[in-house]
Amino acid sequence: DRDLFKQAMSAMGLESPRSGIAHSLEEARTIAHELIGRYPIFIRPSFTLGGSGAGTVFTPPEFDEKVAWGLKESPVHTVLIEESLIGWKEYELEVMRDADDNVVIICSIENFDPMGVHTGDSITIAPAQTLSDKEYQRMRDASLAVIREIGVETGGSNIQFATHPDTGRLIVIEMNPRVSRSSALASKATGFPIAKIAAKLAVGYRLHELPNDITRETTACFEPSIDYVVTKIPRFAFEKFPEADDTLTTQMKSVGETMAIGSTFKESFQKALRGLEVGSFGFGCDGNDLWGTDEQPDESEIKEKLSRPGPQRAWYLRYAIKSGMSVEQIYEITRIDPWFLDNLLEIVETEERIRQCDSLSQISPALVRTAKRFGFSDRQLATMLGSTESEIRAHRLQLGIRSVFKSVDTCAAEFEAYTPYFYSTYETEDEVPEKVEGRKRVMILGGGPNRIGQGIEFDYCCCHASFALRELGIESIMVNSNPETVSTDYDTSDLLFFEPLTVEDVLNICDRVQPDGVIVQFGGQTPLNLARALKNAGVPIIGTSVDAIEGAEDREKFQQLLHRLDLKQPANGIARTMDQARRIADQIGYPLLVRPSFVLGGRAMEICYDNKQFDRYVAEAFVAAEGQPVLIDRFLEDAIEVDVDALSDGKDCVIMGIMEHIEEAGVHSGD
Template identity: 40%
Template sequence: ACFEPSLDYCVVKMPRWDLSKFTRVSKNIGSSMKSVGEVMAIGRNFEEAFQKALRMVDENVTGFDPNLKDVDEEELKEPTDKRMFVVAAALNANYSVEKLYDLTKIDRWFLEKMKNIIEVYGQIEKHGLNIPKELLLRAKQLGFSDKQIANSEGSTELAVRSQRKEYGVLPFVKQIDTVAGEWPASTNYLYMTYNAAAHDIDFVGGYTMVIGSGVYRIGSSVEFDWCAVGCLRELRNLGRKTVMVNYNPETVSTDYDMCDRLYFEEISFEVVMNIYDVENPEGIILSMGGQLPNNIAMDLHRQQARILGTSPESVDGAENRFKFSRMLDRKGILQPRWKELTNLKSALEFSKDVGYPCLVRPSYVLSGAAMNVAHCDKDLEEYLLSASQVSKEHPVVISKFLTEAKEIDVDAVAADGEILCMAVSEHVENAGVHSGDATLVTPPQDINAETLEQIKVIACDIASLLDVTGPFNMQLIA
């Protein structure tokens, strides 16, 4: 094809390195393959796509944030998975582009673009709560999220959202043009941007939205994509039109012929709600994407979004460790002794009382992030700090860790709290190895009939207590 491309979008792909999962692993990145997944962000300028990509790689990051890391010239010389945040801090500390180029060898063009983002940070902080419309629009065009703006001006995400709507600063849905403007394109690859004046498509409603799993990481990978694809196929068989939201280019769910509309977008409350507002779908299915969609379930629910499947209140009842443990106690389902963490002193007292080892369990986390077994007071102090950083808005629970115990995995599907089918698997290793890393055997080889019966009773109780509709999974200790 010999025609001149007229491209109107910019794509940023970024790998995810889960290096913090390992101790004694070098954080430096070079030509050897260390990444475990990748994301693809689309915007209309580099700044927009770059900030989107940073949030996609790590849901705890709000964007190109200068407050995450301290300036350290040694860290700037070597590429690591977190170096861009040191660059952000350096730009914020008035390092010149030339000086940063000498230290990092990152092309000046990119450094100039990053500087643009940091300059807008400064302006937002200066204006505080009464941010003018022009600045808000400029920030959104450079890929700032509502939460990021809220953190800089000292308000909340919802406050920024309502102010943005008041100002009429809204995103537009754009199509990826696969034929470089030579003739009209009709692809269903879509993305949202603030650098536009009109939508590329019409919104007729009546779609069903499925949220994907986002970036592959240790402990969450292709299994959730398989669920999402199965869901899309089944919806299609039922004659439903589907909208898929996912940003992982390695997945089958982001194949253009898998669904009717494909949004290559962030899986965050803000973006999913923006898509929901324009598409006005019949409902959103969150249960196919693993942890990320669960994290935004309550926020969507509070904005009156129609959630299909298990209700967000029940999701919260399962994800919130304190609520879940309390529910088990009320029903008389046995569990190791536990206590909600309020301060370090009470945590140390509890551990002395039940005896080490103890398990630190933050809420709303994926694949055992910051979940650690503490063997002494020093361990406990260190782990509680990292757990409270990961699980900022949700409770952290400590419980007695049972050694030499057998772990059993139950996967089931329920409708309105009634179990339709279930599979029981047995871990080969003792309890304490995360189920994503363990070896599982099904049907179980070493469980007697009485235990199996008890497992079924517990599974049925929990399904009805949480009124589950859809798939669920749990681990039991025998």
């Protein structure tokens, strides 16, 4: 209840934004005029989740429309009319309390984006990077006071603050008296299992009675200490909805997130961009960005993209630096703290130094090491030096520049860690335990960030695969980058590597742990796309073979298989160019189904009823297929669709289940 919360804050002498509660449009207008007196104004419905119905308005007509919508969204039909804090810095603290009034701070989280973007859609960093110790202690004291005043007797809470970048004025924005989206992130960032501890506190345990699984010496009343930097970047699905507005506001729009851990912000930021799986291998310069191409944005486009938060803004920060804009100019437009912008500037300056070396033979070992410490991927180095990823890797290993793995231990190495939970970095000391003689090691590749078409169902499979390996006495190794999953809990597998799912990152882990086999069939499309490159690098792929994967995923190979087996299929053809596609369309006739290879969740698959539709969708399919063939087949109208699940040991095949779709063919099975 926004009003009760505001009263509680006032009673403690803590500031909250100037605001009033409205039950009608008339009341709302009075509050806006008399209490706040200026636009922009923020509107927040009571008892909603994910910022539903909330938003910032800049004009009276917008205000009326948003208030009406907010009153409808709120189950108690009340809205909070509040002064806007757009451009202020946003922080969160994760707090735990037990029945004896012991309170601990688990983690501080800083939002890269200023106020105005929902925290679920903002890039976030843990621990907070731009707070002075004095500011942090003020926030910490306020958090302890808030959890006690509100009366959360046991369990976790997430408390959000805003600070004015110039005056330092501290405001309490809101509190979630429960585990939140940020609690899951804080758990993975620190190794402190917030929900598990909260459940035990609820049934009567005290913090000092709960042992820390990772150190086995400390208890839950020790606040985690972090000697690394964690970056979370949200994953969006606007490619599925090209008509949707991709402006990021106070209503959440992301569908998943990736998290990366590094020794510095620069390293974890570039690793997180790799882990997003949107075709980027870091902060640009990977052959997939627009800079230096015909589509290079001009100054007006760059400024427009910077002023309007969106999923592409991180890369436009790079374009702004490349175009010569200063940190001060970028800050004025974005209100992103200059400390972060300075770090991004250092990445771009390092990129310029690398580009001055014309070839791999000219780059110094010191510069390669600096680049790796700044989070540059082998793919980025290959793009800048006109080489290949495998050549860069070979050269790097020859120079003795290889990643080491550090453990997430909750205590900054003060106590020994028994739970093997690791991240890669380019330092000197490695903390991965040696392989046990006579015990097999098998690695499972997870699915990366949730997105439409690849979500928790694959994580479920990864977890059960890990449990099965353990039952067989085999050491299970999990690789994933998604903080929202069970597979990235430190007790799901024997060894957990919180790393992006790219060929380079997986090979670095394989070099260190020497698995007896790697399974790629449980993590959805992501690991399947890595299978061929891993096999070529000598990694033993077990389970479904690379040839079998390609035989099913490559539309052309699968079509040939059906011909060999003399099985019926709709009239179809394989296209690698636009001309081929049009010829096939003329032969078969409409309606047609266009399907790229190696995609999941029906990405870029479309039913076409005429030439105009066909040309547009085929062009999109070629982009999605990334050089792989596109299948064009006759769309069967009024057809019944059936899924068959089968399991084979290579000799015998068992049908595990047959499912009939209620919708006719043409509706994706996931829908």
